[in-house]
Structure formats: C-alpha cells, structure tokens
Amino acid sequence: MTDAVIDIRDLRKSFDGVPALDGLTLSVPKGSIYALLGPNGAGKTTAIKILFGLVRATGGTARVFDWPVDDPASSVQIRRRAALVSEEKDLVDSMTVDEIMRFTARAVTGWRDDLARRYCTLFDLHPRREVRALSRGARTKLALLLALCRRCDLLVLDEPTAGLDPAASEQVLQAIVRHVAEDGVTVCFSTHQLAEVEQIADHIAILNRGRTALAGPLDDLRSGWRRLQLVFDGEPPPLTFRSTGVTHVRRDGRVLAAFVRAGIEQAIDEARSWNPAAVEVTPVTLKEIFLETINTEH
Numbered sequence: 250m251t252d253a254v255i256d257i258r259d260l261r262k263s264f265d266g267v268p269a270l271d272g273l274t275l276s277v278p279k280g281s282i283y284a285l286l287g288p289n290g291a292g293k294t295t296a297i298k299i300l301f302g303l304v305r306a307t308g309g310t311a312r313v314f315d316w317p318v319d320d321p322a323s324s325v326q327i328r329r330r331a332a333l334v335s336e337e338k339d340l341v342d343s344m345t346v347d348e349i350m351r352f353t354a355r356a357v358t359g360w361r362d363d364l365a366r367r368y369c370t371l372f373d374l375h376p377r378r379e380v381r382a383l384s385r386g387a388r389t390k391l392a393l394l395l396a397l398c399r400r401c402d403l404l405v406l407d408e409p410t411a412g413l414d415p416a417a418s419e420q421v422l423q424a425i426v427r428h429v430a431e432d433g434v435t436v437c438f439s440t441h442q443l444a445e446v447e448q449i450a451d452h453i454a455i456l457n458r459g460r461t462a463l464a465g466p467l468d469d470l471r472s473g474w475r476r477l478q479l480v481f482d483g484e485p486p487p488l489t490f491r492s493t494g495v496t497h498v499r500r501d502g503r504v505l506a507a508f509v510r511a512g513i514e515q516a517i518d519e520a521r522s523w524n525p526a527a528v529e530v531t532p533v534t535l536k537e538i539f540l541e542t543i544n545t546e547h
Contacts, residue, residue, distance in 0.1 A: 359400025
C-alpha cells in the first residue's frame with residue numbers, strides 16, 4: 250500500500266455527453282486534512298461520489314486504501330473503513346436523533362457512545378427531536394456526528410459547514426481537528442469557504458473544469474506564490490515576461506503587477522532589466538492564489 254489514502258489518476262466522468270471530470274488527478278496523503286476547492290461545476294462532488302461507488306467513472310482510475318473503487322468487493326471494504334457526509338446530508342426523517350444514533354451504532358463497527366454524548370452536547374442536538382424537525386444546520390451537525398462516532402480511517406465531507414452560522418461552523422471545524430488529533434484519521438473535504446481551508450487544511454487541490462489546476466501542501470503553495478510590483482516613472486512599457494512562473498500581469502497607471510507562481514528570482518532579474526523606479530515583492534493570499542489559478546487555467 251502507498252502512503253496515499255486516496256489516489257486518483259486521469260479520472261473522467263460525463264453526464265449526457267458533458268464532462269464533469271476531465272482527467273482529474275490528485276493524491277491525498279495519509280493523516281492529512283485535504284481540502285478540495287473549486288467553483289460550482291468543478292467536479293468536487295462527482296469525484297467524491299465515485300470514491301464511494303455512488304457514481305461510476307467513464308475513464309481513469311481511483312483507489313482508496315489502495316483498493317479500486319470500481320470493484321464491488323473492494324467498494325464494500327472501502328465503505329467499512331471510510332465515512333461519508335454527503336452534500337445532501339441523507340437522514341431518515343421519521344426517526345428521532347436518538348433512534349438514528351442507535352440505528353447507526355448497530356450498523357457499523359466501533360461505534361463510540363462517549364463521542365455521541367460529547368457531540369450531542371456540543372452540537373446542541375436533543376435526542377428526542379425528530380430529524381424532520383431539525384434545521385438545515387442541525388441536520389448537518391447530526392450527519393457529522395454519525396460519521397465522527399464510528400471508527401474509520403478516512404472521513405470524507407462534502408460542504409461540511411453548509412447551512413451553519415459562524416459559531417456553529419467553528420464548532421464543526423474544531424470537532425474535525427480534534428478528531429484528527431485524537432484518532433489520526435485522514436480527512437478530505439470539499440468547500441467554498443477559503444477561511445475554513447486556511448484554518449484547518451494542510452493540503453489543498455484547486456479543481457477547475459473537472460481537472461486539478463493546482464495541488465500540494467498549503468504552506469508550500471502560499472510560500473511559492475508572490476506578487477511582483479514594478480513602479481515606472483511613466484506609463485509601463487508594453488513588455489512581456491519570459492519567466493515561465495509568471496501567470497498574470499496587470500497594468501494600472503505607472504504600476505505593473507505580476508503574479509508569480511514559481512521562479513520569483515528569475516522574474517525579479519527580468520523585471521530589473523527594464524529599469525523600473527521601484528521593485529516590490531509581497532506575499533499573496535489563498536484567495537488570490539485561487540482566483541489567479543481559476544482565471545488563468547485552461
């Protein structure tokens with residue numbers, strides 16, 4: 250077995266001839282908190298459903314715990330060791346919170362009553378309340394509780410804080426981090442919330458048009474990107490960077506600003522050859538990295 254809990258290679262899926270995944274490739278390291286970022290339609294949910302056998306890929310390969318997801322016997326093994334909280338938060342509306350917890354406890358191995366009690370209190374879930382009466386945020390917290398309280402090696406979350414207010418979102422994020430610290434599980438989650446990614450993730454993949462536009466350890470990506478700003482005495486000349494790491498250039502009055510993905514020293518040397526009045530290098534935010542990646546990836 251490799252160190253990757255999830256390994257996806259050239260994964261493809263089309264719906265009615267429209268590609269949802271178009272060669273997706275990524276690897277989720279064991280023990281990581283891995284965030285999938287991307288605009289609507291980037292393929293995040295489709296990829297997650299393929300991992301759990303809910304959708305069958307058109308091409309490529311996907312393996313979880315080194316088992317192929319398209320093999321029925323392997324898929325059963327994957328679901329025994331992995332827990333999924335889907336975007337739909339599928340729950341039985343006719344049950345109470347207590348009934349659905351007891352039902353899940355009988356259906357899975359390693360259920361932990363101590364965690365169930367902890368999260369019921371933390372998430373303010375009343376055992377006798379029917380699921381149909383729960384708010385969207387409470388349903389999200391109940392679905393997460395059911396996943397956290399079973400012994401699993403991989404926790405996959407599709408928009409885990411959808412419908413939650415900021416205080417509840419913080420509770421959920423801290424619960425995930427604590428669970429990883431205590432049990433050593435691997436977490437893979439999709440989200441639109443960049444602040445959540447910066448708070449808990451250590452690896453990210455930015456998906457766009459069904460492909461991986463950018464992936465790697467979050468700290469490495471942030472340290473690798475820079476904004477290179479040049480100030481000229483007059484209008485910036487119509488120059489073009491030859492440095493391959495430059496992804497985008499903007500001109501505003503006397504200022505020329507370039508986003509540099511790699512090779513910042515080469516870009517600086519090239520910029521200085523144009524004799525600007527000033528050269529400044531500054532870090533960029535995850536939001537800027539995300540927007541530049543989405544806007545420049547084809």
